[in-house]
Amino acid sequence: MDLVLGRRRRPLPECVTVRFESVPPVRGFRWSRGDRHFSGWYWSATVGRHVGFESWLERDRLLLLDFDPLVVGISSQPFWLHWHDGDRERRHAPDYFVRFSGGSAAVVDVRADDRIEPKDAAAFEMTRLACAQMGWEFQRLGAPDAALVANVRWLSRYRHPRCLRREAAARLREVFAEPTALLRGADRAGDRLETLPTLFHLLWGQELSVEDLSAQLLGPSTLVRLSRAGAR
Numbered sequence: 302m303d304l305v306l307g308r309r310r311r312p313l314p315e316c317v318t319v320r321f322e323s324v325p326p327v328r329g330f331r332w333s334r335g336d337r338h339f340s341g342w343y344w345s346a347t348v349g350r351h352v353g354f355e356s357w358l359e360r361d362r363l364l365l366l367d368f369d370p371l372v373v374g375i376s377s378q379p380f381w382l383h384w385h386d387g388d389r390e391r392r393h394a395p396d397y398f399v400r401f402s403g404g405s406a407a408v409v410d411v412r413a414d415d416r417i418e419p420k421d422a423a424a425f426e427m428t429r430l431a432c433a434q435m436g437w438e439f440q441r442l443g444a445p446d447a448a449l450v451a452n453v454r455w456l457s458r459y460r461h462p463r464c465l466r467r468e469a470a471a472r473l474r475e476v477f478a479e480p481t482a483l484l485r486g487a488d489r490a491g492d493r494l495e496t497l498p499t500l501f502h503l504l505w506g507q508e509l510s511v512e513d514l515s516a517q518l519l520g521p522s523t524l525v526r527l528s529r530a531g532a533r
Contacts, residue, residue: 321376328378345363366399
């Protein structure tokens with residue numbers, strides 16, 4: 302098996318030190334009228350730049366990667382993996398390369414469980430084998446929890462640093478030192494026009510937290526508390 306980075310094709314062992322989380326996509330993202338998939342670019346707060354996706358499902362998974370505090374790097378379509386299946390040469394470009402804070406890495410393919418054809422399964426298996434040789438984790442991810450995605454999608458609207466007001470953030474940390482209903486705490490910290498964007502930004506950054514974003518949609522009575530990260 303070989304990897305292609307840009308226009309360079311190399312054996313797997315020669316690629317182990319490449320910072321794939323920083324490379325541009327090896328192929329373009331196409332938009333055509335009538336396509337079943339929707340491609341686009343998502344601005345990642347983790348890396349401070351746009352990362353591509355080729356379906357709503359990929360976009361949702363990209364949101365969750367961006368929300369994960371352990372993720373420090375993300376790139377889309379990072380390389381071509383080439384191999385011979387016994388009849389012909391094949392290639393596959395995984396959806397994402399992810400770097401974690403401890404230095405470990407994962408290669409991610411996104412595909413709904415009910416949309417995996419035999420050729421897809423073969424490509425995922427070869428990618429898993431290649432990752433094992435490189436010391437990376439391989440993840441094939443399907444549809445995530447609907448409530449979790451809805452909540453993270455809402456919070457992602459406030460992911461940009463411009464949503465943070467430092468004085469409001471300090472007041473919110475004090476108010477939510479004890480579990481408090483979301484809207485009540487926002488009102489106690491000041492004017493909602495100032496405190497709510499900052500509150501959602503702190504929830505995005507997980508300085509504030511709720512018990513389980515998968516349990517139900519965020520609302521006025523959702524209990525919010527200062528997380529351990531926010532208490533430091």
